[in-house]
Amino acid sequence: MTIHDWPVPERPRERLLSHGPGVLSDAELLAIFLGSGTRGRDAVQTARDLLVQHGPLRRLLDLRAPQLARLPGLGPARSCALAAAMELAQRHLAAQLVHGDCVGQSPAVAARFLQHRLRGRPNEVFAALFMDNQHRLLAYEELFQGTVNAASIYPREVVRRALALNAAAVIVSHNHPSGDAEPSAADHQATAELQALLAHLDVRLLDHLVIGEGAPVSFAERGWLGPASALPPRR
Known part of the structure; x- marks a missing residue:
């Protein structure tokens, strides 16, 4: 039949x-x-x-x-x-970031886009969304790739790309192939260094999203970026 x-x-x-x-x-x-x-x-x-x-x-x-x-x-x-x-589907999500102030009004759009891009990758990938001063997407770039459980992050390279793109704000993200999205001590250290370097250039680090099996872990939502991030909660 x-x-x-x-x-x-x-x-x-x-x-x-x-x-x-x-x-x-x-x-x-x-x-x-x-x-x-x-x-x-x-x-x-x-x-x-x-x-x-x-x-x-x-x-x-x-x-x-x-x-x-x-x-x-x-x-x-x-x-x-x-x-x-x-x-x-990924390009549709990216288009939502380009048209209108989607990241500022709805961080869930950025989180879904990054989940689609990074979840399921066999190795760690560190990526960034570079945005203008209205939080519209300028570029999505995968900057560093590593192994199944680690990726070297070079904050100065992120800063260099932000300057080249004339970005006013950045969201960074990386995946954990193990599925556990809890950030490591190295993740915290690299994020703090990156936020400090960007702040010297008047570029805001809006969030660092760690992608695993479940919902992403948001540094901004957990208060790990301080008042400068000021992103509303994802819905």
């Missing part, structure tokens, strides 16, 4: 068109990308198998396209479609 044999109101595409994507399960959303299933299994059953064996959904979608292509039911074309969809 294929999905085309299902009652029309129960088919994933028809349900999406009638009620929106939010009503679909992870397996149903993935099945729409698959289009068809593997031998003897429809697209939804194939999607469920993928989620059981390689999920949950976030972990599955964190795989790179060549890894996805090797999984049953995907292959090069479908894995490229999934990778492209993830990149579109």
Whole structure:
């Protein structure tokens, strides 16, 4: 039995068109990308198998396209479609940062963007959002890459890029591949040094977000940056 044999109101595409994507399960959303299933299994059953064996959904979608292509039911074309969809989502979040004072009004937008970019990376990556004086995005740059449990951070290089971009504010972020987002002593030390260097140039360090499995740890929200950061809480 294929999905085309299902009652029309129960088919994933028809349900999406009638009620929106939010009503679909992870397996149903993935099945729409698959289009068809593997031998003897429809697209939804194939999607469920993928989620059981390689999920949950976030972990599955964190795989790179060549890894996805090797999984049953995907292959090069479908894995490229999934990778492209993830990149579109990231660019959509980036566009929200560019248009309007999104970081100043809603730090959650920046946090979601950085989660999409950094969570699931196999090694530590230190990145920065450089912004103008209205907190609109000038550039997103991945500045340093390290190992599975460490990345050397060079605050002076961040300062150099802030000057080159004529940035007035910066949000920095790095991931912990272990999944534990609690900052290390080295993270605190590098952040304090970076904030001091930027302050000499009248550039504000708005936040340092550490990305793990759950919600990011925000230095600003925990009061570790002092009154200069003054970011409202993420919602």
